[in-house]
Amino acid sequence: MNWKYICHQDELENEIGTAALVNGQQIALFRIDEAEHIKIFALSNWDPFGKANVLSRGIVGDLNGQPVIASPLYKQHFNLENGHCLEDENCILPTWQTKIENGDVFVAVN
Amino acid sequence: MTTNQNKPRIVVVGNGMVGHHFIEQLIQSGANQAFDVQVFGEEKYIAYDRVHLSEYFTGKNAEDLSLTTSEFYKDNNIDFHANTKVVAIDTPANSIRLDDCTQVDYDKLILATGSYPFVPPIPGHKRDNTFVYRTFDDLDAMRECAKDCKTGTVVGGGLLGLEAANALKNLGLETQVVEFAPRLMPVQLDETGGAMLKDMIEGIGVDVYTATATNEIVDGEAAFHRMNFADGSHLETDLILFSAGIRPQDELARSSGLSLGERGGIEINNVCQTSVDNIYAIGECALWNGKIFGLVAPGYTMAKVAADHVIGNNSLAFEGADMSTKLKLLGCDVGSIGDAHQATQGAKSFVYQDELSNAYRKIVVSEDGSKLLGAVLVGDNSYYDTLLQYYLNGIDLPKEPQGLILPASDGAPAALGVDALPDTASICSCHNVTKADINAAVADGATGVADVKGITKAATGCGGCAALLKKVVDNELLALGIEVSTDICEHFAYTRQDLFNLIKVEGIKTFAELLDKHGKGKGCDICKPAVGSILASVWNDYVLGKEHVALQDTNDRYLANMQKDGTYSVVPRIPGGEITPDGLIAIGDVAKRYNLYTKITGGQRIDLFGATLPQLPKIWSELIDAGFETGQAYGKSVRTVKSCVGSTWCRYGVNDSVGMAIYIENRYKGLRGPHKIKFAVSGCTRECAEAQSKDIGVIATENGWNLYVCGNGGMKPRHADLFATDLTDEELIRYIDRVLMLYVKTADRLQRTATWMDNLEGGLDYLKDVIIEDSLDLGAELEAQMQHIVDTFQCEWTTTLKDEKALKKFRQFVNADEEDNNVVFVEERGQIRPATESEKYELIAKAV
Numbered sequence: 001m002n003w004k005y006i007c008h009q010d011e012l013e014n015e016i017g018t019a020a021l022v023n024g025q026q027i028a029l030f031r032i033d034e035a036e037h038i039k040i041f042a043l044s045n046w047d048p049f050g051k052a053n054v055l056s057r058g059i060v061g062d063l064n065g066q067p068v069i070a071s072p073l074y075k076q077h078f079n080l081e082n083g084h085c086l087e088d089e090n091c092i093l094p095t096w097q098t099k100i101e102n103g104d105v106f107v108a109v110n
Numbered sequence: 111m112t113t114n115q116n117k118p119r120i121v122v123v124g125n126g127m128v129g130h131h132f133i134e135q136l137i138q139s140g141a142n143q144a145f146d147v148q149v150f151g152e153e154k155y156i157a158y159d160r161v162h163l164s165e166y167f168t169g170k171n172a173e174d175l176s177l178t179t180s181e182f183y184k185d186n187n188i189d190f191h192a193n194t195k196v197v198a199i200d201t202p203a204n205s206i207r208l209d210d211c212t213q214v215d216y217d218k219l220i221l222a223t224g225s226y227p228f229v230p231p232i233p234g235h236k237r238d239n240t241f242v243y244r245t246f247d248d249l250d251a252m253r254e255c256a257k258d259c260k261t262g263t264v265v266g267g268g269l270l271g272l273e274a275a276n277a278l279k280n281l282g283l284e285t286q287v288v289e290f291a292p293r294l295m296p297v298q299l300d301e302t303g304g305a306m307l308k309d310m311i312e313g314i315g316v317d318v319y320t321a322t323a324t325n326e327i328v329d330g331e332a333a334f335h336r337m338n339f340a341d342g343s344h345l346e347t348d349l350i351l352f353s354a355g356i357r358p359q360d361e362l363a364r365s366s367g368l369s370l371g372e373r374g375g376i377e378i379n380n381v382c383q384t385s386v387d388n389i390y391a392i393g394e395c396a397l398w399n400g401k402i403f404g405l406v407a408p409g410y411t412m413a414k415v416a417a418d419h420v421i422g423n424n425s426l427a428f429e430g431a432d433m434s435t436k437l438k439l440l441g442c443d444v445g446s447i448g449d450a451h452q453a454t455q456g457a458k459s460f461v462y463q464d465e466l467s468n469a470y471r472k473i474v475v476s477e478d479g480s481k482l483l484g485a486v487l488v489g490d491n492s493y494y495d496t497l498l499q500y501y502l503n504g505i506d507l508p509k510e511p512q513g514l515i516l517p518a519s520d521g522a523p524a525a526l527g528v529d530a531l532p533d534t535a536s537i538c539s540c541h542n543v544t545k546a547d548i549n550a551a552v553a554d555g556a557t558g559v560a561d562v563k564g565i566t567k568a569a570t571g572c573g574g575c576a577a578l579l580k581k582v583v584d585n586e587l588l589a590l591g592i593e594v595s596t597d598i599c600e601h602f603a604y605t606r607q608d609l610f611n612l613i614k615v616e617g618i619k620t621f622a623e624l625l626d627k628h629g630k631g632k633g634c635d636i637c638k639p640a641v642g643s644i645l646a647s648v649w650n651d652y653v654l655g656k657e658h659v660a661l662q663d664t665n666d667r668y669l670a671n672m673q674k675d676g677t678y679s680v681v682p683r684i685p686g687g688e689i690t691p692d693g694l695i696a697i698g699d700v701a702k703r704y705n706l707y708t709k710i711t712g713g714q715r716i717d718l719f720g721a722t723l724p725q726l727p728k729i730w731s732e733l734i735d736a737g738f739e740t741g742q743a744y745g746k747s748v749r750t751v752k753s754c755v756g757s758t759w760c761r762y763g764v765n766d767s768v769g770m771a772i773y774i775e776n777r778y779k780g781l782r783g784p785h786k787i788k789f790a791v792s793g794c795t796r797e798c799a800e801a802q803s804k805d806i807g808v809i810a811t812e813n814g815w816n817l818y819v820c821g822n823g824g825m826k827p828r829h830a831d832l833f834a835t836d837l838t839d840e841e842l843i844r845y846i847d848r849v850l851m852l853y854v855k856t857a858d859r860l861q862r863t864a865t866w867m868d869n870l871e872g873g874l875d876y877l878k879d880v881i882i883e884d885s886l887d888l889g890a891e892l893e894a895q896m897q898h899i900v901d902t903f904q905c906e907w908t909t910t911l912k913d914e915k916a917l918k919k920f921r922q923f924v925n926a927d928e929e930d931n932n933v934v935f936v937e938e939r940g941q942i943r944p945a946t947e948s949e950k951y952e953l954i955a956k957a958v
């Protein structure tokens with residue numbers, strides 16, 4: 001696995017999305033602070049319904065216990081863990097693994 | 111081709127709407143696993159929604175209109191071959207031949223080949239610039255050609271012809287319709303209805319020629335074609351579209367000896383079998399009982415029946431279908447039910463005709479007046495649902511059936527209570543869902559329309575039954591004593607009003623604190639912005655402050671309105687619509703420098719479109735330097751105060767409406783509420799500012815101001831109610847303070863003042879009591895709360911530009927300086943606009 005450095009964790013804010021560009025691919029990063037540790041989710045920034053690179057600008061939340069991002073355009077929800085769209089089972093967004101090392105955020109690319 | 115020798119094979123020819131529905135039935139029943147399913151479609155697209163084909167011209171693309179995806183087929187073991195025509199059937203050998211000469215064996219063969227547009231064999235019908243209207247390819251070709259055309263003519267004034275005429279009009283062509291029959295929509299309408307529709311269509315600028323036969327099409331002088339008519343007259347036009355009816359696509363069946371009807375169509379029995387047992391035909395290519403069904407709903411029923419038979423259940427039969435239709439054609443409502451032409455022996459009719467507002471309604475009833483046999487509606491389809499239920503369910507008509515088509519005194523047509531519908535009543539004809547099906551879904555735990563849609567598929571076809579579906583669902587929920595939940599979402603078991611009170615009374619300042627004390631989970635895109643808005647209404651803190659920023663919708667988070675391509679619009683405040691020449695120049699300068707699209711809005715200000723995230727702070731700092739403030743076009747907040755020029759200039763004006771509008775806008779700007787809030791001030795009763803359509807409307811009188819409240823434009827317009835007359839400036843402001851604050855405190859999420867008023871117990875009189883008589887002793891408190899908002903106003907953009915941390919959010923990427931390469935503009939009328947998807951492909955192709 002090839003880990004690509006993105007930014008320091010302080011550049012990301014709790015429950016707010018941020019876009020990053022990795023090998024020409026737009027990735028939406030979401031930071032969620034849990035009691036013990038920080039989670040970083042990475043999924044495609046492309047909204048397949050609105051057809052624009054905007055998912056990083058949606059609202060983060062949870063529905064039935066799943067962490068989700070709501071598209072800012074037409075409000076579809078995507079599971080942050082696996083990219084599944086809650087409104088359309090045929091639609092699954094690409095997701096990436098992430099890790100934090102000494103406060104630095106990395107995304108796995110191949 | 112992947113084949114599976116062990117499983118029996120189903121071959122489906124045609125992947126249109128009905129062919130696809132058949133596949134869906136197989137998948138739903140699980141039969142896709144037991145069979146090897148092979149699908150061949152001549153078009154290059156996977157099944158798409160032909161019913162909404164015209165939306166291809168109004169912003170949707172092929173993908174949006176797709177009914178499925180190739181992944182879905184693949185995941186369900188369906189082998190789909192696009193771009194593949196089936197050219198022959200060898201019935202004794204049980205095999206078909208493809209256009210590349212491959213043979214494919216079948217155990218069961220399903221023909222779902224649909225129909226093709228009939229083009230009358232007029233000399234010249236094959237000239238360039240002539241089209242039909244059935245597939246994406248047809249529309250692509252037509253759109254390309256229309257670019258160089260000024261006029262377009264549709265041959266055929268039936269349902270599809272008129273829809274096609276609308277498409278030509280949308281493409282910017284001057285449009286005509288030529289119909290051979292003496293009236294429009296001869297199948298669905300009677301003479302008066304057809305004439306009324308013609309009037310209405312001509313009223314919007316589409317010329318209609320009825321009883322007109324075209325003899326030949328030749329070169330034109332002023333335009334590309336000239337159509338010579340039988341009566342000696344002629345018409346010149348650049349583009350011709352034939353829509354003179356459809357013919358069943360039965361070529362395959364014909365050449366392989368299946369039995370056909372006299373005028374075409376593949377004959378089928380009650381389980382959709384053709385004259386050869388293991389070959390079925392469904393959809394528009396099939397002929398049942400001498401009838402072709404040119405609508406999608408009967409095709410869907412056939413698909414269900416055929417699938418059921420193919421997999422060996424044999425539990426369903428096709429028993430014909432209702433051909434009633436309701437449509438909006440070129441903006442005109444048209445409806446037709448059952449025996450519209452009064453062909454039934456002894457039938458009687460009632461007619462209502464209103465030439466002033468263009469409405470025509472006819473009902474055809476049985477000889478004894480007890481049953482509805484048919485109906486024709488032109489101009490107003492709100493009568494349709496009720497009539498259709500009487501017709502489909504054979505419900506006994508009331509004593510005076512004419513009441514069903516007479517305008518009710520309050521304007522709303524007499525509705526048939528859903529209680530009166532029998533359980534067998536068909537609610538959604540596209541998916542064949544009855545009232546009993548819906549009630550069963552509710553009994554199984556569905557708690558709202560969304561659930562019922564998911565379970566029964568009702569209202570997911572043409573959508574025409576959505577309103578009725580909601581009524582049936584709500585009625586059933588009520589009957590079962592199930593409370594329709596008013597909780598804002600799964601995170602808070604409270605209404606917006608409850609949350610407002612908790613926040614105010616307990617002095618809660620942040621979402622985290624509220625969630626901790628009264629909620630669960632992490633929140634969502636419903637409760638976060640709602641609570642963000644309440645916090646702003648109560649405390650008026652900076653919305654991008656650390657504690658609040660994650661609550662905001664994208665528009666609030668970036669203090670700009672997101673557009674379809676992910677860019678933003680910029681709207682500086684222009685109070686009352688008054689602006690100096692220098693102000694105009696400053697805006698123009700900024701727009702030019704950043705190459706933004708500019709437009710005057712419906713709210714009397716100027717909108718600049720096409721700004722990228724990183725540009726927003728730069729643009730705003732220039733606007734603020736030029737003396738502008740944020741217009742908060744992005745917030746659920748006070749928007750604009752429209753004004754007319756008033757007594758300063760206007761010869762009729764009785765007071766300074768511009769001055770008052772500017773005062774009001776400056777007072778309330780920054781106020782956030784459950785929804786947006788709009789005002790207007792007119793200088794006299796001529797009402798040029800349209801104040802009576804606003805949340806707060808003010809009209810000058812000889813003796814002061816009249817105040818109107820709770821008006822609405824938009825989706826459901828509502829005239830504002832006259833609240834108080836001849837007010838002084840001070841009284842006016844006091845009442846507005848109180849009304850607005852009461853609204854902000856008590857309305858539901860996303861409820862405008864109009865709906866708030868309509869749901870207010872006691873209505874206008876109660877509101878007057880509370881505001882004018884101060885019956886609840888709330889006046890002083892409401893005023894104080896408003897004063898707090900007024901005193902704490904800040905221009906959010908000014909604050910943001912001073913905040914290094916907040917500015918960081920406007921970077922496109924956290925790790926790169928690049929721009930979003932999906933944002934592409936082209937020029938139109940001298941300004942930029944977002945490129946369409948096909949334009950983007952072209953531009954990319956060129957660049958490579």
Ligand code: SRM
Binds near residue numbers: 710715749
């Ligand atoms: C720009 C403008 C159209 C224009 O080019 O003229 C406009 C544009 C939008 N309107 Fe509007 N409305 C605009 C005047 C109006 C008016 C006319 C007016 O204000 O006099 C109305 C009817 C009056 C009314 O609101 O009662 C209007 C009724 C709506 C509605 C329906 C509201 C309703 O209660 O039914 C929506 C949808 C909503 O808010 O949920 C809407 C929503 C929108 C949104 C926000 C749609 C969206 O979410 O993207 C559009 C985004 C604007 C942008 O990006 O800047 N817009 N919109 C007008 C901006 C006025 C301004 O200066 O701020």
Ligand SMILES: Cc1cc2nc3c(=O)[nH]c(=O)nc-3n(C[C@H](O)[C@H](O)[C@H](O)COP(=O)(O)OP(=O)(O)OC[C@H]3O[C@@H](n4cnc5c(N)ncnc54)[C@H](O)[C@@H]3O)c2cc1C
Binds near residue numbers: 362
């Ligand atoms: C503009 C427009 C508006 C409409 N509006 C409405 C409406 O409001 N309400 C309504 O109920 N109906 C409407 N209709 C009609 C509706 O679209 C049809 O009833 C429906 O599409 C019929 O489905 P089908 O599968 O039988 O045929 P189709 O959808 O036509 O599909 C047949 C498919 O089979 C393919 N095919 C044919 N021959 C072969 C072959 N030999 N080999 C391989 N493939 C083949 C064709 O290419 C086609 O893709 C409208 C139609 C149009 C064109």
Ligand code: SF4
């Ligand atoms: S009416 Fe308003 S919401 Fe609709 S397209 Fe026009 S601007 Fe957008």
Ligand code: FES
Binds near residue numbers: 541568570571574
């Ligand atoms: S009637 Fe078409 S979706 Fe229900």
